[in-house]
Every structure is written in structure tokens, then in C-alpha cells.
Amino acid sequence: MTLSTSASAVSRASARGRRKPRPLATWRFPFAIPGFVFYGGLVLVPLVLSFFYSFTDRSLLRPDASFVGFDNYLRLLSDPSFLGTFGFTSVLTVVNLVLVNAVGLMVAVLLDKVGRVFFAVRMAFFVPVALSGVIVAFIWSRILTDNGVLNSTLRALGLGDLAQSWLGTSFTAQASVVVVTAWQALGLCIVVYLAGLQTVPRELLDSARIDGCGPVGSFANVTWPLLAPSLTINATLLLINGFKTYDIPVVMTGTGPGGATSTVATEVIRVGFSLNRVGLASAMAIIMLAVVAFITVVIVGLLQRREVSN
């Protein structure tokens, strides 16, 4: 009770502090023109072209193309190999979402302390955030390859039976791609949760304690609801970035074995640039964009409603 009144007092105070800009603002429109010219010319125009190409049999090799209606989309939806790619991309995205959020939250709570040790430890988690997917994939490929670090360590520990061709069989290669993308995404998730934890007012936690909450109770009743905006950010970032996964499968597994670790993004590039089938690749790209946009709108909508209800 005390908690909810003080929380709404905080939000009332911040609402009073905010003021509406005046209508005088319209003459600022010229400021937006240069940015929109760039964005329009090199992002919106290609996007519209991509949409347009997806209904044609356009190829990079010949200039003429004819309109084929929904053929490309129908072909993709009945192509087992594209459905497999789409399925793997979805599983990778969902596992990343759950795994990274759960581990990220636990690590953030663990590290939410001052002191030199905790500062240094946080830095270790941040390093992969600033590394290229190419570098991350290279490092992990040295670990997971047949004569790599993982197998040689297993043999040295007398667990040689567990040693296997991690990147050579479909399931373990797929699991490897999921683990490596999660490893790289973890740092950003931790940063977002740590930033969210800084916004939890000490007074609320103190009054929760006075009301008889233990550490678990105060986390569930005070901290977790106040982390709602952090969860929204992490869920959105992980879903979008998961569905866009490109660098790690291309560099670590070459999307193999047999295309088992290909994602929608790697297929767009392979079909478009290597097979020169621009029309078909554009249809894949539009499907990818539709899924990402749908996920974003639905998830942000759901999670923001949760934020408001808090």
C-alpha cells in the first residue's frame, strides 16, 4: 500500500515537471529535411524496390524482369529448406530471448554492487558487446572445431567419450550457434538490467523491508515491477537481433552442415547474391521484415501495457 502510493507520487511529480512544447515548433521542419533525404533515398527507396522485386522474377544477370504475382511467396512457403531455415531462426530467437534474459537478470542482480572487483567483472561481460560477430565466431570456432579447445579439454579430463564434432552435425552445430549468439548478447542485456536496477529507489526497498519482505519478496514486489522498462528493451533487442542473426553462422559454421545453421538473413544474401535470384531473395527479405515488425509491435505493445499497469 505504502509502496503504490509513493510510486504514484513519484510519477505524478515527474508528470508535473514535463511541459508541452508550443505550436511555434513547426518552423523547425527544415532541420529534418537533410536527414530525411538521406533516409528516403538510401533506405526507403531500396525498401520499396525490395517489396516490388519480391513480386517479380528479377535476376542480377539480366535487366528484364516480369511480374509473377505471389509466386515467390508461395514457393517459399512450400519449400521445406526455407521452412527449415525459418524454423531454426525462430528457435534461435526464442531460446536467446528466454536464456539471455534469465541469465542476464541473474548476473545483473549479482553484480549490482559497488567496488573495484564488481567494476572489473562488469567490464569482462561488456567486452563481447564491442566485438565484431566475425571475431566472436572465429574465437568460438577454435573452441568448437574437431581438434579444438573443447574436445582436447574433454579428453584431458578423461571425458573423451563426450568429445564430438560439434560443428559437424546438425543439432550440435545449431546448439553451438545459439550458445555463441547468446554469449555475445548477454553483456548488453546485463547493462540494461544494471541501468534499470540503479533506478529502483532505496526508500522503496527500505520500506519493503520494514513491511516484512525478505530479499526474495522485495525483489518480486519492488525490483521486478520497476524493471518492466528494462525487460521491454531487452525483449525487443533480443527478438530483433536474434531474427537478424547473420555473422556468427556465416563465419563459424558457413551455415552448415548442409544448411542446418542457415538463418533467414544468410539465405537472403546467398539466394540474392550467389544465386542471383533477386526476386526470390526479396520475398524472403520482406517476410523477414514482416516478422520483425510484427514481433516488435506485439511485444512492445504487450510489455508497455504491463509497464503502465504497474
Added chain:
Amino acid sequence: MTNVLTRRRRPGIARVVIALVVSAIFAIPLYIALVNVFKTNDQILLAPTALPAPFTLDNLIAVATGPRSHFWRNLGNSLIIVLPSMAGTVVLGSTVGYYLGRATGAGARLLQAILLLGLMLPFQVLLLPLSIILRTIGLQGSYVGLILFNIAFYVPFAAFVYARFVKTVPFELEEAAALDGARPLRTFVQIVVPLLRPTTASVMIFVGVWIWNDFLNPLVILGPGDGATVTTGIYLAIGQYNTDFGTMFALTLLAALPILAFFFALQDRFVAGLASGATKG
């Protein structure tokens, strides 16, 4: 005894130990990436997890001075691409953000929705038509083409970060400048821009890291030859030196160092950028 009152005060010894163990497990790949830079190829294959003994700088020297090494040329290419891309994104993102932060009408809301689309757009969706457009206007294979695309692609992100900050700048400051006779551009440059400095650092760190680490766009737009960046260079070297792991580890370290230094120099702005997102949704 731990309770909520001790939060953010001195951590217990158990927490320190757990934090160290968890981060040590997490950091194993980073440890492997670092120690193998200073080993011979035989050592890398025999004892990939051991400390380097004997310690050698040969791999770093090979990357820095080797006749077949393209490291310095690629580093130059990366800088030629990243610096103008960042500068352009900052200029165009801040002006668009200034507009979005102050405008309220239906038109502004529509433009905002159109920009929002750009935030979630995977660039693989754009690359095929983009390379056709760039070929048509003669910019395929040129730094300029890649730089212009980078700016266009990251303007939405920068604009939203700036807009969020512009909303917190008191409007009275601008009104006062207008009363003193300052025109809009002068008000923006002299009143608003100086206040945007911390936000600019936040934008630069995100955009800088993204563009430095990008390998698909440079590969498609510039091609694999003389135009390779440090990141595409690593990708190409994985095929080229596929058994010379020492050189590869040295190359990844040298390619990562500049961006890691930049990232950690500005890391408080990185956290602040995320924090403003975390508190304001």
C-alpha cells in the same frame, strides 16, 4: 547478515566469489583469444588453454609488418569509413532529432512512424536493391557509397536518441534566444548543440561500434579487394590463413583493440545512453 539495507554497500565475500567464478567461466573464450596471440602454432594446437611459454611476439610482428599483411591498409579503410559515417550521422541525426523533439503535429507523428520503421529494418532487406541503385549512380565499390548508406541507415537511431534528450532541454532557453533576435539555425547551433554533447557521445559509441564491426555491407558495397576493412579483412583471412592460427589470433586482437579502447573510453556514455532508454522506455 545481508538485507536490503546493505544493497549497494559492501558486498559479502560469498557474492564476490560467485561473481568471480561466473565471470571467469564467461571470459574463457576471451582468455583463449588473448593467450594464443603470444604462442607458436604448435603450442596453440598442443596446449590452447595454457599460458604462453615460450612467450612470442612473432604473430603480432607478422601482422604488423608481414609482406602479405593488409592490416594497416585495412585499418586505414576502416577509419576512412567510420569517421565520416559517424560525423554525418551525428549532424543529420541531431537535426532530425531536434525537429522530432520539438514538433507536435500529425505530420511529425507520421515522420516519426516512418523513422521507427528504420529502427527495426534488417539491412539484408535493403542490400540487393541498394547495390543496384549504387551501381546505377556510379557509387558501387566506393567509400562514398558505403558512407552515405551508413549515415542514412543510422539516422533513425540517432534521431530518436537526440529527440529524447531535446525534450528535456527547457524551451525557455530557446524562447529567450528568439527574443534576442536569433534565427532558428543560430538558436540550434549556439543554444541546443552545446547541451547535446553527452548525447553525441552516446550516439557515437553505438554507431561507431556498429560500423567498425560491420562486415556484410563493406563486403557487398566495397568488395573483397583493396577496399577491405579490418573486420572484412578478418573474414577474408580466415580462408586465407586457415592453418596459421597464431597470425589469426594476432589479427583479431589488433582489429579489436581500437574499438575496445574507444568503447571503454566512452563506456559511461554507453551505459547512460541505455539508461535513458531504460527509464524512459
